[in-house]
Each structure stands twice: as C-alpha cells, then as structure tokens.
Amino acid sequence: MIRVSVVGAKGRMGSHVVDAVNGAADTQLALALDAGDDLTRISPDNTDVVVEFTVPAVSLTNVLALVAQGVDVVVGTTGWTEEKLAKVREAIAAGPRPDTQKVFIAPNFAISAVLADHFSTQAAKYFESVEVIELHHPDKVDAPSGTAIHTAAGIAAARKAAGLGPVPDNTQTDGGSRGQVVDGVHVHAVRLRGLNAHEEVLFGNAGEQLVIRADSFDRGSFMPGVLLAVRKLAGDAPAGLTVGLDKFLDL
Numbered sequence: 126m127i128r129v130s131v132v133g134a135k136g137r138m139g140s141h142v143v144d145a146v147n148g149a150a151d152t153q154l155a156l157a158l159d160a161g162d163d164l165t166r167i168s169p170d171n172t173d174v175v176v177e178f179t180v181p182a183v184s185l186t187n188v189l190a191l192v193a194q195g196v197d198v199v200v201g202t203t204g205w206t207e208e209k210l211a212k213v214r215e216a217i218a219a220g221p222r223p224d225t226q227k228v229f230i231a232p233n234f235a236i237s238a239v240l241a242d243h244f245s246t247q248a249a250k251y252f253e254s255v256e257v258i259e260l261h262h263p264d265k266v267d268a269p270s271g272t273a274i275h276t277a278a279g280i281a282a283a284r285k286a287a288g289l290g291p292v293p294d295n296t297q298t299d300g301g302s303r304g305q306v307v308d309g310v311h312v313h314a315v316r317l318r319g320l321n322a323h324e325e326v327l328f329g330n331a332g333e334q335l336v337i338r339a340d341s342f343d344r345g346s347f348m349p350g351v352l353l354a355v356r357k358l359a360g361d362a363p364a365g366l367t368v369g370l371d372k373f374l375d376l
C-alpha cells in the first residue's frame with residue numbers, strides 16, 4: 126500500500142483527494158492536514174507520498190518544508206514560476222535525499238486538459254494567430270489559471286522554435302480587454318458561477334480557425350491523474366523535479 130498524506134485536505138481539491146486515496150485499492154490515507162496544522166508530523170516513517178493542494182501564496186513554503194523532511198511530493202497548487210521551480214531544485218539538492226527525492230508539479234491533472242495542452246503545442250507552428258481563453262468558477266483566487274499560463278508558454282516555445290514572429294494585432298487602445306500577455310500569447314480569464322475548469326485555445330489563419338477545448342465539469346476528473354502521479358512517485362518516476370502530467374503519459 127502507498128501511504129499518502131494530503132496537505133490542504135479540507136479544500137475543494139484536497140477533500141476529493143482524501144476520498145480518492147481512501148477509495149483506491151493500492152493507497153491508504155496517512156495524514157490529512159490543512160491550514161494551522163503542523164507539517165512536521167509528516168515524515169518518511171508515516172508517508173510515502175504527500176499530495177499538496179493549497180493556495181499559491183503558501184505552496185512553495187510547504188513544498189520546501191516537505192522536501193527538507195525527506196518525503197516525495199505531488200503538487201497540484203498553481204502559481205509556479207521558473208524562480209520558484211529553481212528553489213525546489215535547490216532544496217532537493219540540499220535536502221536529506223538529493224539523489225532519490227521526487228517532486229512532481231502539474232498545472233492540471235485532467236486528461237482532457239493535458240491533451241488540449243499537448244495538441245495546442247503541436248498545432249502552434251501552423252497558425253499565424255493564437256489566443257487562450259480560460260473559464261473557471263468564481264471562487265478561484267488566481268488568474269489566469271496555471272493551466273493557461275502553461276499552455277501559452279508551450280505555444281510560445283513552439284512558435285519560437287518554428288521561427289514564427291509575433292501574432293498579428295493592430296490594437297491601438299486597450300483598457301485591459303486584450304487580456305494578459307504570456308510570452309507573447311494573449312490569455313483571457315472568465316469567472317462564472319456554474320463553471321468548474323475549462324480552456325479554449327483559438328488558432329487562426331486567413332480563412333480558417335482551429336479551436337481546441339477542454340472541459341472539466343467535475344473535480345473528480347482530476348483524480349485519476351492525481352493517483353497516477355502518486356503511483357509514479359512511489360514507483361519508477363525519475364528523481365528530482367518533474368513538471369506536467371504529460372511526462373507520465375505515452376504521448
């Protein structure tokens with residue numbers, strides 16, 4: 126049995142993870158902690174893998190503490206930047222298990238979103254224009270979504286590798302309606318009661334359009350990906366920091 130502790134266990138995602146861990150045949154819940162609880166209770170003596178779903182403002186601190194305690198960590202919280210990822214790599218190198226420690230961070234655990242992201246990077250070099258629209262429930266604290274930032278960055282890298290220049294855009298005045306620009310790609314965030322997690326990538330050429338869309342209607346859609354990551358960390362995932370569920374899929 127894989128012993129799993131959950132940090133952020135009372136949250137929308139954390140509570141689903143607790144249920145998923147309790148419901149799977151090969152995992153058992155070790156500790157379920159939330160804000161105000163003592164993270165040092167988690168150790169290799171009681172936990173094989175920690176799943177962390179909290180808030181962007183505290184996730185890095187939690188991950189650094191857990192690495193220092195020598196436990197492997199699956200992270201679903203958003204808000205990761207290259208600078209924060211570098212701090213995780215440094216913490217692993219300076220931690221108690223520099224050669225075996227595993228940390229996995231995924232902007233999105235839903236297969237639909239991972240595939241939309243993957244197909245978008247494949248499509249990117251064929252289109253002159255691209256924009257990303259993400260649509261979420263209004264209780265979400267960050268915008269744009271971590272998934273949309275990851276998708277935009279992947280598209281931008283694919284465009285750069287293909288030698289494409291900037292997207293065409295003759296906007297002369299903009300009060301904010303053109304969205305946030307992530308690596309040259311405009312990203313628009315919608316917050317609407319009734320939605321869960323959705324993303325649409327619009328590609329355009331003269332006379333044609335491709336739309337790639339992923340819809341997570343329910344948080345249960347993230348749980349197979351979370352359990353896959355837990356199993357991979359308890360199994361053959363490489364040591365060090367891995368980012369993105371696509372790394373664990375045969376794409």
Ligand SMILES: NC(=O)c1ccc[n+]([C@@H]2O[C@H](COP(=O)([O-])OP(=O)(O)OC[C@H]3O[C@@H](n4cnc5c(N)ncnc54)[C@H](O)[C@@H]3O)[C@@H](O)[C@H]2O)c1
Pocket residue numbers: 132133134135136137138139158159160161178179180181183187200201202203204231232233234235271347
């Ligand atoms: N990767 C994915 O597939 C995926 C899917 C959905 C949500 N998310 C992300 O997961 C994060 C959580 O989303 P949510 O909807 O569950 O949020 P939420 O607000 O419902 O839950 C966050 C939980 O973290 C707890 N928390 C806050 N500070 C803490 C601390 N220092 N230590 C321990 N627990 C702490 C809160 O009390 C709360 O219970 C967000 O960043 C969200 O964008 C990622």
Ligand SMILES: O=C(O)C1=N[C@H](C(=O)O)CCC1
Pocket residue numbers: 203232233261265266269270271272273321322
């Ligand atoms: O509900 C959220 O919050 C979500 N956050 C992630 C993001 O920001 O990309 C994944 C989708 C759901």
